[in-house]
Each structure stands twice: as C-alpha cells, then as structure tokens.
Amino acid sequence: xxxxxxxxxxxxxxxxxxxxxxxxxxxxxxxxxxxxxxxxxxxxxxxxxxxxxxxxxxxxxxxxxxxxxxxxxxxxxxxxxxxxxxxxxxxxxxxxxxxxxxxxxxxxxxxxxxxxxxxxxxxxxxxxxxxxxxxxxxxxxxxxxxxxxxxxxxxxxxxxxxxxxxxxxxxxxxxxxxxxxxxxxxxxxxxxxxxxxxxxxxxxxxxxxxxxxxxxxxxxxxxxxxxxxxxxxxxxxxxxxxxxxxxxxxxxxxxxxxxxxxxxxxxxxxxxxxxxxxxxxxxxxxxxxxxxxxxxxxxxxxxxxxxxxxxxxxxxxxxxxxxxxxxxxxxxxxxxxxxxxxxxxxx
Amino acid sequence: xxxxxxxxxxxxxxxxxxxxxxxxxxxxxxxxxxxxxxxxxxxxxxxxxxxxxxxxxxxxxxxxxxxxxxxxxxxxxxxxxxxxxxxxxxxxxxxxxxxxxxxxxxxxxxxxxxxxxxxxxxxxxxxxxxxxxxxxxxxxxxxxxxxxxxxxxxxxxxxxxxxxxxxxxxxxxxxxxxxxxxxxxxxxxxxxxxxxxxxxxxxxxxxxxxxxxxxxxxxxxxxxxxxxxxxxxxxxxxxxxxxxxxxxxxxxxxxxxxxxxxxxxxxxxxxxxxxxxxxxxxxxxxxxxxxxxxxxxxxxxxxxxxxxxxxxxxxxxxxxxxxxxxxxxxxxxxxxxxxxxxxxxxxxxxxxxxxxxxxxxxxxxxxxxxxxxxxxxxxxxxxxxxxxxxxxxxxxxxxxxxxxxxxxxxxxxxxxxxxxxxxxxxxxxxxxxxxxxxxxxxxxxxxxxxxxxxxxxxxxxxxxxxxxxxxxxxxxxxxxxxxxxxxxxxxxxxxxxxxxxxxxxxxxxxxxxxxx
Numbered sequence: 013x014x015x016x017x018x019x020x021x022x023x024x025x026x027x028x029x030x031x032x033x034x035x036x037x038x039x040x041x042x043x044x045x046x047x048x049x050x051x052x053x054x055x056x057x058x059x060x061x062x063x064x065x066x067x068x069x070x071x072x073x074x075x076x077x078x079x080x081x082x083x084x085x086x087x088x089x090x091x092x093x094x095x096x097x098x099x100x101x102x103x104x105x106x107x108x109x110x111x112x113x114x115x116x117x118x119x120x121x122x123x124x125x126x127x128x129x130x131x132x133x134x135x136x137x138x139x140x141x142x143x144x145x146x147x148x149x150x151x152x153x154x155x156x157x158x159x160x161x162x163x164x165x166x167x168x169x170x171x172x173x174x175x176x177x178x179x180x181x182x183x184x185x186x187x188x189x190x191x192x193x194x195x196x197x198x199x200x201x202x203x204x205x206x207x208x209x210x211x212x213x214x215x216x217x218x219x220x221x222x223x224x225x226x227x228x229x230x231x232x233x234x235x236x237x238x239x240x241x242x243x244x245x246x247x248x249x250x251x252x253x254x255x256x257x258x259x260x261x262x263x264x265x266x267x268x269x270x271x272x273x274x275x276x277x278x279x280x281x282x283x284x285x286x287x288x289x290x291x292x293x294x295x296x297x298x299x300x301x302x303x304x305x306x307x308x309x310x311x312x313x314x315x316x317x318x319x320x321x322x323x324x325x326x327x328x329x330x331x332x333x334x335x336x337x338x339x340x341x342x343x344x345x346x347x348x349x350x351x352x353x354x355x356x357x358x359x
Numbered sequence: 360x361x362x363x364x365x366x367x368x369x370x371x372x373x374x375x376x377x378x379x380x381x382x383x384x385x386x387x388x389x390x391x392x393x394x395x396x397x398x399x400x401x402x403x404x405x406x407x408x409x410x411x412x413x414x415x416x417x418x419x420x421x422x423x424x425x426x427x428x429x430x431x432x433x434x435x436x437x438x439x440x441x442x443x444x445x446x447x448x449x450x451x452x453x454x455x456x457x458x459x460x461x462x463x464x465x466x467x468x469x470x471x472x473x474x475x476x477x478x479x480x481x482x483x484x485x486x487x488x489x490x491x492x493x494x495x496x497x498x499x500x501x502x503x504x505x506x507x508x509x510x511x512x513x514x515x516x517x518x519x520x521x522x523x524x525x526x527x528x529x530x531x532x533x534x535x536x537x538x539x540x541x542x543x544x545x546x547x548x549x550x551x552x553x554x555x556x557x558x559x560x561x562x563x564x565x566x567x568x569x570x571x572x573x574x575x576x577x578x579x580x581x582x583x584x585x586x587x588x589x590x591x592x593x594x595x596x597x598x599x600x601x602x603x604x605x606x607x608x609x610x611x612x613x614x615x616x617x618x619x620x621x622x623x624x625x626x627x628x629x630x631x632x633x634x635x636x637x638x639x640x641x642x643x644x645x646x647x648x649x650x651x652x653x654x655x656x657x658x659x660x661x662x663x664x665x666x667x668x669x670x671x672x673x674x675x676x677x678x679x680x681x682x683x684x685x686x687x688x689x690x691x692x693x694x695x696x697x698x699x700x701x702x703x704x705x706x707x708x709x710x711x712x713x714x715x716x717x718x719x720x721x722x723x724x725x726x727x728x729x730x731x732x733x734x735x736x737x738x739x740x741x742x743x744x745x746x747x748x749x750x751x752x753x754x755x756x757x758x759x760x761x762x763x764x765x766x767x768x769x770x771x772x773x774x775x776x777x778x779x780x781x782x783x784x785x786x787x788x789x790x791x792x793x794x795x796x797x798x799x800x801x802x803x804x805x806x807x808x809x810x811x812x813x814x815x816x817x818x819x820x821x822x823x824x825x826x827x828x829x830x831x832x833x834x835x836x837x838x839x840x841x842x843x844x845x846x847x848x849x850x851x852x853x854x855x856x857x858x859x860x861x862x863x864x865x866x867x868x869x870x871x872x873x874x875x
Contacts, residue, residue: 081797327454
C-alpha cells in the first residue's frame with residue numbers, strides 16, 4: 013500500500029469479495045455501544061479521488077455526508093503504487109454519524125491501478141446497493157478521454173463534477189455540456205459550480221417576487237455581470253459568471269446575447285468570483301442591481317424605477333458553502349436539472 | 360383588452376417554487392406564551408433558513424407595555440429556550456430583531472388600532488411590504504371577533520391608505536369555538552369582515568411532517584392504495600396518547616376536556632387523512648373537499664346507545680415516570696367533583712363505499728403509560744392458511760403502523776418462517792424510521808404553517824365547513840356527556856391505558872387495542 017493513502021482509523025482492510033458479507037454482518041451484530049441499528053439506505057455514492065494524497069479530505073467529506081444521509085459510499089483511489097490486477101478494499105467498521113444519531117451509513121474504500129478500470133468498474137458495480145440511485149462524484153480535472161471516468165460513469169444515474177476543476181471558464185462548461193450527452197443523455201449531471209451560483213439566482217428571483225420590482229421587468233433588456241479578475245489583470249469569464257449569464261438569458265429570452273461579462277479588479281476576491289449582477293433598460297434609468305457585500309457577507313440589491321428613483325432595497329445574507337454542502341445539494345435528486353441544462357445552452 | 364399578469368420568470372426551478380410575498384406579520388397577543396414559545400422561534404427558523412421574504416417585518420400588539428426592546432428580548436429568550444431552533448445565529452437574530460416592533464394597546468380600543476394602522480403604513484414604506492398584512496390571533500378565541508371588528512373599523516381589512524389593497528390574511532388558533540353553535544357564530548363573525556379565503560385556521564397537527572407523510576405514503580406509492588379499503592382492511596386504530604397530565608392548565612382543561620382538545624380537531628384530521636379519497640390535486644380546494652367528505656360521510660354517534668360507540672374516562676391517582684401522581688380531581692384548578700373527561704374512545708363508522716363495515720377505533724387520553732401518536736391499519740387475515748393450526752397459531756394479521764410521534768416512522772407486521780427443519784411461523788416487524796433515513800431536522804409545524812400562510816396556500820388549514828362538520832360529529836356526544844353526571848369518575852388510574860369500558864368497546868367486536 014502506498015504511504016500516500018491515508019484512511020481514517022475506523023477503516024479496516026478486507027478481502028474485496030467479502031465486502032458485502034462484512035457490511036451485512038454489521039446489521040446482524042448488535043453494536044452494544046451504539047445501540048440497535050436500523051438499516052436504511054437512500055443512495056449509492058461513488059466518489060473518485062483525484063489523487064491519493066486527497067483521500068483523507070474526500071473521506072472527511074463523505075463522512076460528513078454519511079452522517080446525515082444513510083448512504084452506501086464507495087470511495088475510489090487509483091494510484092500507480094497499487095498492485096496491478098488487484099483491487100484492495102477497506103470498510104468502515106463504525107458509523108460516521110454523531111453520537112445519538114440513528115443514521116448509519118456504509119463506507120467502502122477501494123484502491124486500484126489506474127489501468128485496471130474494467131476490473132474496478134466491475135468491482136464497484138457488484139458493491140452498489142440494489143434499486144437505489146447511484147451518484148458518481150468525479151473530483152478530478154476534465155474527464156474527457158479518462159478511462160476510469162468512462163468506466164465508472166456508466167454505472168451512474170447522475171454524474172457530479174465541479175467545473176471549477178476543469179479550468180473555470182468557457183472550456184470547462186463545454187466539458188460539462190458534453191457530459192449531458194453521456195450515456196445517451198440518460199444520466200443527469202450536477203455541477204458544484206452551478207450550486208455556487210444559487211445565492212445569486214435566489215436573490216434575483218426574490219427581488220422579482222416584489223410586485224413593484226416585477227412591474228419593472230418588461231423594461232429590462234440587457235444585463236451585466238461583474239466578476240473578479242485575477243491579480244494579473246483581465247481574465248476570461250469564469251464558469252460561474254457564464255452560468256449566471258446563461259441562466260438569465262434562458263429565463264428572459266430578450267437578454268439573449270445582451271449579457272455583458274466584465275472583469276473587475278477588486279481585492280479580497282478569488283479570480284472568477286461573481287461580484288455584481290445588473291439588469292437594466294436602454295430606454296430608461298430603470299435597473300436592478302445586486303452586489304456582493306463583505307462582512308456580514310451578503311448580497312445587497314437595489315431596484316430603481318424609470319426615473320432612476322430607488323424604490324426598493326434588499327439584503328440577502330449569504331454563506332460560503334463547503335464542498336460537502338455543495339455535494340449535499342447536488343445529490344438532492346437523480347433527475348436531470350433542466351435549469352442547469354438551459355443555462356449551459358444559453359451561455 | 361386585459362393584460363396578462365407578469366409572472367416572475369426567475370422563480371421557476373428554485374428551491375422554493377412558490378414565493379413568499381413581502382408582508383408584515385402582526386401578532387395579537389404578542390406578549391403571551393404562544394408567541395414566546397412557538398411563534399417567535401418559528402419565525403426565527405424561517406429567517407435563518409432564508410425563507411421569509413426580504414421585505415418582511417413583525418409587529419407585536421398586546422396590552423402589556425413591553426415596547427420594541429421587550430418584544431425583541433422575547434425573541435431572543437424564545438430562541439434561546441426553544442428546542443425547535445435548529446441553528447442559533449447571532450446575525451440572523453439581530454437582523455430579525457431590527458425588524459420587530461411593538462404596539463401597546465387594548466384589543467377593544469379604537470385608538471390603539473389607529474396607532475397600529477399608522478405604524479403599519481410607516482413600516483410598509485420602510486420595509487417595502489406593499490400593504491400585505493398577516494394578522495395572527497394568538498389570543499383566546501373569545502377575542503377574535505372583537506379584534507376583527509377593530510381591524511375593520513380602522514380600515515385594516517381592506518385598502519391601505521388609498522393604495523390598492525395588498526393581501527390581508529387572518530390566522531386563528533384552535534379551538535374554533537367550544538361547540539357547533541359557537542363555532543358557527545365565530546365563523547360568521549370573522550366572515551363579516553373578511554372572506555373565507557383570507558382565513559387560515561391553524562391545527563398544528565397538519566403542519567407535522569409525519570402527518571403530511573400519510574398523504575405521500577398513500578398517494579405517491581402505487582402498492583398501498585389498491586388495498587386501502589373494506590376488502591382488505593379489517594379495522595383502523597388511531598391513538599393519541601399523552602403520558603403527561605394537565606400540567607398547570609387546570610382551569611383551561613376544565614373548560615376543554617379531551618373531546619374539545621383532541622378528538623374534535625386532531626383526531627378527526629387524522630381520521631380524514633387515512634380515510635379520504637385521492638384528491639384531484641393538492642391544491643387547497645381539492646384537498647379540503649376530500650377531507651370534509653370523510654367527515655360528512657361519518658355516521659353520527661348514536662346518543663341513545665352512546666356507550667356502544669363512545670367511552671369517556673378520567674384519570675385517578677396512579678403513577679407516571681416511575682413516581683406516584685395525583686388524580687385529575689386533585690390537580691390545581693380542577694373541581695373536586697369534575698366530570699371533565701381526560702380520556703375518550705370512539706368507534707367511528709365512515710359510511711361510504713370504501714369503508715363500509717370497517718370500524719375506526721380512535722382513542723386519546725392523558726396520563727396514559729406513554730406518549731405516542733399512531734395510526735394502525737389492521738388488515739384482514741389470509742382467507743385460507745395451508746398450514747397446520749399448531750404452525751400458525753402465533754400468527755396475527757398484518758398491521759401497517761404509521762407512527763406520528765415519537766420515533767416517527769412506518770412499520771409493517773407480517774408472518775415469516777422461523778429458520779429450522781419444521782414449519783413454524785412468527786410475526787416479524789419491518790421498520791422504516793425517519794431518523795435513520797433522513798438526517799435533516801424537521802421544520803416545526805408552526806414554521807411550515809406560517810410559511811404556507813405567507814405563500815397564500817390554505818391546503819393545510821381548516822375551512823369553516825370542515826370545522827363545523829367536525830363539531831357536528833362530536834357535539835351530540837359532548838351534550839350527552841355533559842348532561843349525564845351519573846358517571847363514576849375517576850375510572851382509570853394514571854399510568855394505565857384507560858378505562859375498562861374502552862377495552863370492551865373493541866372487545867364487543869371481537870377485537871382488541873394494540874399494545875403500544
């Protein structure tokens with residue numbers, strides 16, 4: 013075993029062929045410390061670690077998820093240091109859940125050679141809980157032409173990626189767009205980067221819940237999105253900015269081709285971060301402007317009428333979601349996400 | 360030509376598919392216990408989950424002169440003390456507190472309502488709430504009519520300051536009257552000032568996740584509905600049991616009793632949800648129509664032979680939680696010769712095609728051995744058993760139990776072969792536990808219902824005809840029992856499952872209560 017593979021201490025090595033027996037035994041042998049367990053399982057999560065050194069981090073995220081969802085998680089680590097033609101397995105001996113929680117998940121870690129993709133996929137397929145959706149979380153870079161990705165993604169009802177790891181720009185979204193056609197379009201796709209834009213989308217929608225702001229909507233015929241430029245100056249639009257742009261255009265057709273993406277230099281923000289979203293009118297000063305505010309973190313929104321008079325102001329508190337929380341939101345449903353797909357086709 | 364209303368195109372597909380509109384929430388009885396213990400923590404939870412609209416504020420109104428600061432302190436205390444608050448966040452608390460105001464006044468004082476009116480107009484401007492108001496009556500029901508009249512007289516039930524009226528909604532708490540006549544009078548009084556679609560009658564039981572899950576269980580799964588009828592179901596048992604006594608609410612309970620407190624509302628709601636036909640949609644009209652049809656199809660209990668269909672009880676001294684406790688008549692605020700029932704069991708017949716001949720045995724009581732709310736569908740036995748009698752004697756009929764609280768979940772009892780060379784059959788339970796399957800914490804019933812009211816969704820609220828139909832069912836029982844003082848109380852010791860007559864109620868039909 014490579015020294016880079018670091019697993020939590022509750023993981024015990026097991027013969028790959030005996031994983032199912034070991035998991036079944038957990039439900040048949042009362043754990044006197046934890047009390048009687050109730051076997052429940054809501055989904056399969058196949059988590060593919062991008063690098064053996066990241067195993068501990070991924071394991072911690074899976075643990076967080078497993079603590080609130082009864083899941084069967086299969087974490088996959090591929091590394092040249094692994095034995096060829098052999099899949100090594102570990103199962104978590106106890107529950108990741110907090111003391112007192114009834115949640116009890118099943119966690120398996122597999123270690124394999126990157127070339128052993130078919131063997132790996134066959135092993136994973138045999139380990140999935142029957143009749144439950146399988147989510148395939150790919151934590152690596154662009155999976156185009158990656159054999160491990162291809163072999164495992166065919167097991168999935170939904171593929172979960174993070175386009176920020178694909179370069180966070182237009183090319184990254186091209187990759188996500190291609191995934192929509194994967195398995196002949198039968199697998200849904202979730203992008204953690206899309207979830208990152210949710211506070212903006214929710215804030216825009218909330219502003220137009222206000223009847224006075226909604227009355228201005230017919231006036232708006234253009235939009236702009238400001239995103240943080242890198243320290244070295246202008247940066248092509250980030251995937252986040254493009255996703256918001258695509259979403260605006262997909263929801264309001266007349267904005268198609270009329271969303272301007274503007275890099276701005278502003279200290280304290282990572283490159284690509286969306287800082288401001290505006291809708292405006294060529295014919296009047298009417299506008300809706302939403303701007304990121306520092307502490308306390310949030311989005312401030314202002315609606316102005318045809319005369320440029322401020323008619324409404326809002327503050328939407330926001331929090332930065334951890335990777336575990338982004339993942340959590342991405343596995344809400346195995347179905348395709350029509351909103352994301354429309355945004356991808358309009359960016 | 361009329362122009363089509365503009366629809367918010369950005370709302371579709373988001374976490375909340377129906378928007379909460381900007382509004383002011385005005386609480387009458389703002390210094391009271393319900394506001395402090397339930398409403399303010401629920402509003403805080405909604406704010407914390409970013410479910411309240413950004414244009415939103417709360418106005419408290421009550422006699423006690425506590426001022427804005429006092430009202431805000433109640434929020435802080437309520438949030439600190441409530442077990443229903445999921446995540447305490449100082450930022451959310453401060454932001455909400457900043458939008459909370461208080462008006463001191465008597466509920467019958469027109470000047471106080473004039474003050475309230477100008478305050479609401481000012482807050483409309485300040486917070487952008489567009490003239491939308493929710494008036495929450497967290498007061499005794501006897502004050503509802505007077506408050507509604509004052510609101511109307513102050514011009515708060517219609518147009519706001521000459522601008523087009525925003526929405527006006529009344530939220531009223533149970534009990535809706537204390538009998539059919541008073542319920543009708545109360546409905547008529549409120550309907551003088553607002554229309555039925557502006558009245559939100561809260562029965563917090565319908566806000567419980569597990570109660571709503573009855574509908575999901577029945578109507579989102581194809582396998583249960585075909586057997587949910589007289590052909591397969593032998594009978595239904597519904598239990599709402601409490602282990603506690605009346606706490607310090609002796610005077611209240613003397614006026615109420617178990618029939619008004621539980622049977623007329625919660626129990627009839629649960630029975631309706633189990634017995635109703637699938638609604639065409641889950642919009643308020645379709646859903647409530649079907650619920651009310653069940654109540655209307657329920658046979659009135661025969662008051663000439665009431666003991667054949669209804670049993671009342673009152674607890675005497677006994678034990679609870681391993682310690683001796685006093686009887687009901689020894690509780691503070693209770694008359695020494697009280698005949699207020701603390702236990703009731705009914706045999707209900709829903710007289711329609713689906714349920715003909717299937718009795719619903721329902722019971723509720725205080726100082727029972729445990730706190731449990733459960734619906735059990737007892738299925739008929741298999742028509743023919745190809746086993747020896749000795750092999751199957753321990754086998755009971757299949758039971759599907761929906762546990763509302765605690766340990767929310769669903770269990771199915773069925774027969775299974777005991778492993779071994781001989782054919783022996785034993786009943787086993789297959790369990791689904793909410794807590795083991797969904798790690799998220801439930802929203803409290805008040806959160807759900809306040810949010811629904813903000814959205815203008817009346818599905819989970821009672822309608823006037825539903826309330827009156829429920830009273831129509833229990834009113835003759837109440838009248839008969841209140842007129843008959845010959846009953847010998849107490850008739851069950853605290854810590855037991857109720858009077859012996861309740862066992863006889865089901866035993867007469869060759870059945871027995873489930874052991875819970």
